[in-house]
Amino acid sequence: MQNVRLQRTISSALWSAYADALGFPTELASLSTVERRIGTPRSNRTVPWKRMIGGRSGTTVKLPAGAYSDDTQLRLATCRAIRADGFFDVESFSKVELPTWLSYALGAGRGSKDAAGSLTNRNVAWFSNFFPNYVNGGGNGAAMRIQPHVWAARDTRKSECFLPDVLRNAVCTHGHLRGIVGAVIHAISLAHIYSTEEASGPLHWRKFCDDIARLPKMINDDYELRTFWLPTWESTSKNSLENAIDEIINEWRANVELASRILSESTSDLAATYYRIVESCGGLNESERGSGLKCALFANVATFIYGHVGVRESIETVVNFLGSDTDTIGTMAGALLGAWRYETLPCDILQDELYITNEAKRLFDISRGMKVDTHHYPDLLFWQPVKIIADIVSSDAGALSLEGISYVRKVKEIFPAKQKDISWIWAELEIGQSVLCKVRDRNLSGIQYERNESRKSDQNVSSIAHGESLSLDLDDDKITTNNTPGKVKNADDIIIEKDDNNPLDYLDKITDEVIKSGFNKELLGEKILAFAEVDNGIELAIAFSAIIIKAKRARLKKNINS
Structure with missing residues (x-):
């Protein structure tokens, strides 16, 4: 039986x-x-x-x-x-x-x-x-x-x-x-x-x-x-x-x-x-x-x-x-x-x-009450789920890990995405499951995989936030929480082409002005309102606000530590 x-x-x-x-x-x-x-x-x-x-x-x-x-x-x-x-x-x-x-x-x-x-x-x-x-x-x-x-x-x-x-x-x-x-x-x-x-x-x-x-x-x-x-x-x-x-x-x-x-x-x-x-x-x-x-x-x-x-x-x-x-x-x-x-x-x-x-x-x-293994999860007293989907797969000393679940045994195939620094990978986990994961390209550096898919060509685009200075991962798969209900704008909408009509130098200039002013509220408001009169104003305002908030938090942290 x-x-x-x-x-x-x-x-x-x-x-x-x-x-x-x-x-x-x-x-x-x-x-x-x-x-x-x-x-x-x-x-x-x-x-x-x-x-x-x-x-x-x-x-x-x-x-x-x-x-x-x-x-x-x-x-x-x-x-x-x-x-x-x-x-x-x-x-x-x-x-x-x-x-x-x-x-x-x-x-x-x-x-x-x-x-x-x-x-x-x-x-x-x-x-x-x-x-x-x-x-x-x-x-x-x-x-x-x-x-x-x-x-x-x-x-x-x-x-x-x-x-x-x-x-x-x-x-x-x-x-x-x-x-x-x-x-x-x-x-x-x-x-x-x-x-x-x-x-x-x-x-x-x-x-x-x-x-x-x-x-x-x-x-x-x-x-x-x-x-x-x-x-x-x-x-x-x-x-x-x-x-x-x-x-x-x-x-x-x-x-x-x-x-x-x-x-x-x-x-x-x-x-x-x-x-x-x-x-x-x-x-x-x-x-x-x-x-x-x-x-x-x-x-x-x-x-x-x-x-x-x-x-x-x-x-x-x-x-x-x-x-x-x-x-x-x-x-x-x-x-x-x-x-x-x-x-x-x-x-x-x-x-x-x-x-x-x-x-x-x-x-x-x-x-049947027989002795079996138990899957080992992180200690929930210290565990905090990652909020950005592309960061759920992380790299630890060259080894990929699906956070909280398993290390990656093998990367079988890589599919570069249109979004800069993002790919999807077919990965075989150490526990035995195959998963198609979203991952940041920098975590794939030095990773061996079975099929040598061509990497994405250099795109004539750049993140508003200048690489590591700000991480904005806003695609349709962005995690939404109680604090951020609803659908989030697609990442394609916050990519700015490097052309004379919308130079990234403009963001550098106005963010430097606001930071050097000690985050003067009048100047900050003036710069934000100015975005209403330019092309891609909403996207620029999002990036501008994020950079300013990050800089302000860094300033506050420095003051506390000092």
């Missing part, structure tokens, strides 16, 4: 990652986009493809066959955060894993990235991550990553063995009950397969309402959730937890009844039945497509329909239903189907297959 559970866990882990890789090229893509990416209009095997990253200041990168997206990345982050004794280290997950993940996130949604960025704030904890729009975050970013809690559970028949950790994991990033309850339902669905050896069906889906109704008690039994999270959540959402739970139960029940009715009318065309349910339940609507609640249902539907046909057939149906959330529904269905139909494993190329398998084995060992 233990050997069967091990096989279920490995199969669940591999099929979920494989479905993510297969659905990554079809995510939010049209038929023509899919064909341009992978050479065919249908994704039925993993192939190399290219993708633009980093916005206007980024670059086009090559993704190897089997490359997976944020779904599997965050699932592996959850795996690492489960200690040898089965304890979920939510503090390290929220303050190390999530902020560091911003450096290598692939295909991530805005909500999860905003949540991770907010956690770089020293004063924000996992239970107080109320960044702007937090309580409206009902997406599937939590549901897609919580399988490890079930894989590591001592007894999958008892929800108290895994649901408290699922809740803690989910509230780190998602504040709407659609996102939280979606994670809970997916966990219950996976545990149902482990404990009964069968997939859940419409009858079980209706009974899930009882599990949802027990969540308020579970939240109140958790000290941090009850004391810190719940009062702030109710105040911010302007709703009571009990009322919000009732609303979610009604929404879940309505969708289950609709799906059940369609299933009762289904024909032998399984794909048509799945498509009809997804479309009827709003899975193609932009506002509902990524709902954690709906994706949990769709994953269950795909598993129920295709369970006796084959895992691969189900996954291919899901990831090729363009307009739906292909990779996430696929990865959730893959986790369920893999646990149920564990006899076969993916026979296609899957990135980091060995690492994923090893993590699955470790979690199985944890579920």
